[in-house]
Amino acid sequence: MKICFATNNPNKIKEVAQLLGEDFQLVGLKEIGCNEELREDQSTLEGNAQQKAEYVFDHYNINCFADDTGLEIEALNSEPGVFSARYAGPQRSDKDNMALVLERLSASTNRKARFRTVISAFIDDQKHFFEGIVEGEIANEYNGDKGFGYDPIFIPKGYSQTFAQMSLEEKNKISHRAIAVRKLVDFLQTNS
Numbered sequence: 001m002k003i004c005f006a007t008n009n010p011n012k013i014k015e016v017a018q019l020l021g022e023d024f025q026l027v028g029l030k031e032i033g034c035n036e037e038l039r040e041d042q043s044t045l046e047g048n049a050q051q052k053a054e055y056v057f058d059h060y061n062i063n064c065f066a067d068d069t070g071l072e073i074e075a076l077n078s079e080p081g082v083f084s085a086r087y088a089g090p091q092r093s094d095k096d097n098m099a100l101v102l103e104r105l106s107a108s109t110n111r112k113a114r115f116r117t118v119i120s121a122f123i124d125d126q127k128h129f130f131e132g133i134v135e136g137e138i139a140n141e142y143n144g145d146k147g148f149g150y151d152p153i154f155i156p157k158g159y160s161q162t163f164a165q166m167s168l169e170e171k172n173k174i175s176h177r178a179i180a181v182r183k184l185v186d187f188l189q190t191n192s
Contacts, residue, residue, distance in 0.1 A: 132179030
């Protein structure tokens with residue numbers, strides 16, 4: 001089955017392609033000729049994911065899915081949440097976002113956090129949602145050079161390394177996106 005992942009992020013496409021396996025032909029926005037920046041102006045992760053997937057399905061007539069992910073930090077009242085990509089401003093800088101998180105947590109002993117991914121899929125005119133959550137904590141400093149986003153400061157529960165210190169294979173066993181994608185894959189395999 002050919003399916004579009006509504007993203008231009010090559011790191012996300014690489015992660016998800018590995019999880020989908022050979023039963024699916026995964027294409028990104030560029031492969032379907034979508035060069036515009038998809039809007040993410042909803043107040044929830046679910047809303048943003050649905051907005052992107054619905055746009056691609058309506059305009060390109062292809063089965064597709066989109067995700068939105070938020071880092072939710074307990075001591076910051078679940079911030080940055082839906083604003084994770086632009087937490088430190090519209091420049092969407094991973095480095096600036098992580099610096100702001102570390103600054104705001106500098107006096108806090110509560111480092112509990114979680115990553116939450118929501119996938120909205122439009123498959124054969126039907127809308128579906130899948131969620132993945134991984135609990136963890138925020139490190140005191142950056143560690144690792146793999147991954148993207150907040151990976152260098154997020155330590156998943158039960159581990160001593162950040163996501164950015166793990167191989168893609170290790171991360172894909174436990175990450176929030178991997179959990180949500182596995183639910184999507186199970187659904188697609190069962191219903192195709």
